[in-house]
Amino acid sequence: MVIQSRIFIAKDGRQIVIRSIRWEDLDGAIEFINSLADEGFETAQRVTRSEEADWLGKRLARREKGELIEAVAEVDGKVVANSGVEKRTGAMSHLGYLGMAIMPGYRGIGIGTELMKVLIEEARLAGLKVLFLDHYETNKAARGLYEKVGFKEAGRIPKAIHRDGTYVDLVRMVLEL
Numbered sequence: 001m002v003i004q005s006r007i008f009i010a011k012d013g014r015q016i017v018i019r020s021i022r023w024e025d026l027d028g029a030i031e032f033i034n035s036l037a038d039e040g041f042e043t044a045q046r047v048t049r050s051e052e053a054d055w056l057g058k059r060l061a062r063r064e065k066g067e068l069i070e071a072v073a074e075v076d077g078k079v080v081a082n083s084g085v086e087k088r089t090g091a092m093s094h095l096g097y098l099g100m101a102i103m104p105g106y107r108g109i110g111i112g113t114e115l116m117k118v119l120i121e122e123a124r125l126a127g128l129k130v131l132f133l134d135h136y137e138t139n140k141a142a143r144g145l146y147e148k149v150g151f152k153e154a155g156r157i158p159k160a161i162h163r164d165g166t167y168v169d170l171v172r173m174v175l176e177l
């Protein structure tokens with residue numbers, strides 16, 4: 001389902017639009033994911049136009065089927081954040097897995113908090129009972145955001161990630177709706 005667009009003023013005074021992603025966002029989505037990849041962000045890899053078109057097409061289809069709740073943030077016509085809740089299926093269809101990323105240069109101004117509010121509200125409306133997510137233990141900004149909106153640590157996989165010669169725990173957090 002498409003969410004209702006909303007506007008808020010970020011901490012630095014910029015006007016932010018929170019809305020559902022559209023097919024017309026393809027070029028912006030490529031720039032967005034490549035900026036995360038260039039930064040060295042954990043799970044992002046540079047994409048070609050055809051790979052991103054494939055990703056976006058699948059995302060729109062999953063949203064239409066009710067398998068995905070998603071929201072992006074737009075500033076001056078540019079997509080600067082992507083987020084979503086993937087619904088689980090069968091006996092776990094009341095669970096949703098949450099993911100979020102904000103482009104470098106747009107962090108720490110409240111966009112993550114606003115996207116969280118929207119996803120949590122939409123997840124409740126969709127009848128979900130539990131949201132969960134994972135973060136690297138070293139990701140202090142993510143931890144701060146998730147705790148701020150009420151997520152609690154539910155456990156961790158020690159040394160789950162091996163990067164640059166160092167082991168990092170993967171932390172799971174949960175929010176009951």
Ligand SMILES: CC(C)(COP(=O)(O)OP(=O)(O)OC[C@H]1O[C@@H](n2cnc3c(N)ncnc32)[C@H](O)[C@@H]1OP(=O)(O)O)[C@@H](O)C(=O)NCCC(=O)NCCS
Nearest residue numbers: 100101102107108109110111112113135140141142144145
């Ligand atoms: C993690 C992320 C989503 C947070 O979103 P954001 O828009 O920067 O967060 P907000 O500005 O809404 O800040 C929310 C809270 O997070 C915490 N926070 C934000 N940046 C922080 C930082 N650099 N260090 C510590 N805590 C921080 C604070 O508690 C903040 O609350 P406050 O505004 O009351 O001080 C964003 O930084 C990001 O996309 N990072 C790269 C991708 C990523 O890590 N995704 C999550 C993977 S699990």
